[in-house]
Amino acid sequence: MTAPSPLAAGADPRGLSPVVGLSPARATWLIAQREVSTRMRQRSYLITTALLVVAVVAGILVAHATAGGGSTVAVGATDQTTATAVEQALDAAGLDATVTTVTDRAAGERQVRDGDLDALIVPADGGSLTTVVDRELNARLAPVLDGLARQQALTAQITALGGDPTTVAAAVGQAGVQVDALDPPVERDLTQVIAGYLVGIVMFMALMMCSQLVAQGVVEEKTSRVVELLLATVRPSHLMAGKVAGIGLVGLIQVAVTVGAAAIASSATGLLDTSGLRVGPTLVWALVWFLVGFVTYAFVLAALAALVSRQEEVSSVITPVTMLMLLPYIYGISVLPWDPANALARTLSFIPLLSPFLMPMRLALGTAPLWEPFVALALALAVVPLLIWLSGRIYANAVLRTGARVRLKDALRA
Structure with a gap:
């Protein structure tokens, strides 16, 4: 492991003391602005957003066609x-x-x-x-x-x-077989099923892509030594917070555009006229859970990315976290649309780190009582400060170390 690279003249060697009189909020906002202006001009971001919108609108049109709309x-x-x-x-x-x-x-x-x-x-x-x-x-x-x-x-x-044909028709019409089912199947709302799928897919893709953007950005700045110039004026905690806030805002815009397109397409096709789907609450909760999930995972991935110095090493260091994101997503889209009342899915939707994927799907499917998302949100928010503190410690102690990969225990105790 090599020693930290020297900073610009006049900067604290550890990058902990700002040279200029920037307040924490101002420093964080400047970093966030830099991230927003950079990311939103990238062609990959625009293409990804367009593909998400097209995929969601296509799914709604398929649901509309399946439900029989437009086939008079x-x-x-x-x-x-x-x-x-x-x-x-x-x-x-x-x-x-x-x-x-x-x-x-x-x-x-x-x-x-x-x-x-x-x-x-x-x-x-x-x-x-x-x-x-x-x-x-x-x-x-x-x-x-x-x-x-x-x-x-x-x-x-x-x-x-x-x-008398009228009398005979009335008698025939009243005749029939009465069925008493011991375990009657629950009627499924096709619109809610498709909404559950779309919410799960959009949440996973948005959280995965935006969180990985944070990790890649950290390593990119570390490799190009831009981080040394930035830490000459801002603290590591401000730099990490600004990066997360900026990319989070970019991701929020992407999700908002996608769910907005979904709402417009649903309204235009009349798909919601006979559905039990509550569009407004579903969209609001999707945005809320995106923010919670992004803050949860982005800080963790930023800290882990600070342990390495090359883009080729990013995937290996963040794989445990991305697997943690993948498991609830796969379980959710595999089980919930067909068994919305699944007991295990209901339990997992209260666990922080898992709830940002499962709870929005349950809300879209209409199986979560009003109190459940608030309890899950409170539990998720309770864990966030601890994750931010641990991530900030790892990031501050590892971001200036170049060369060999920094061991996690060394970053925690440095």
């Missing part, structure tokens, strides 16, 4: 009675369809050829129906129209026998 079926009928019967049958089947009455069959066929209608319904003898299509009948319409044709035929037979 247009059906025509040659008389009002048939149009009413078809509309009632489609509504009962839950299909999003528009039913119109055309003047005659020829006019309806022209609309079918032009693509204005998906199908034209023409009543035939005996209560049956003739369906006119351009190439083939829509797969969602076929069973509904088959059922309607059978009902029409039954009505015609009842009338021919002198019965």
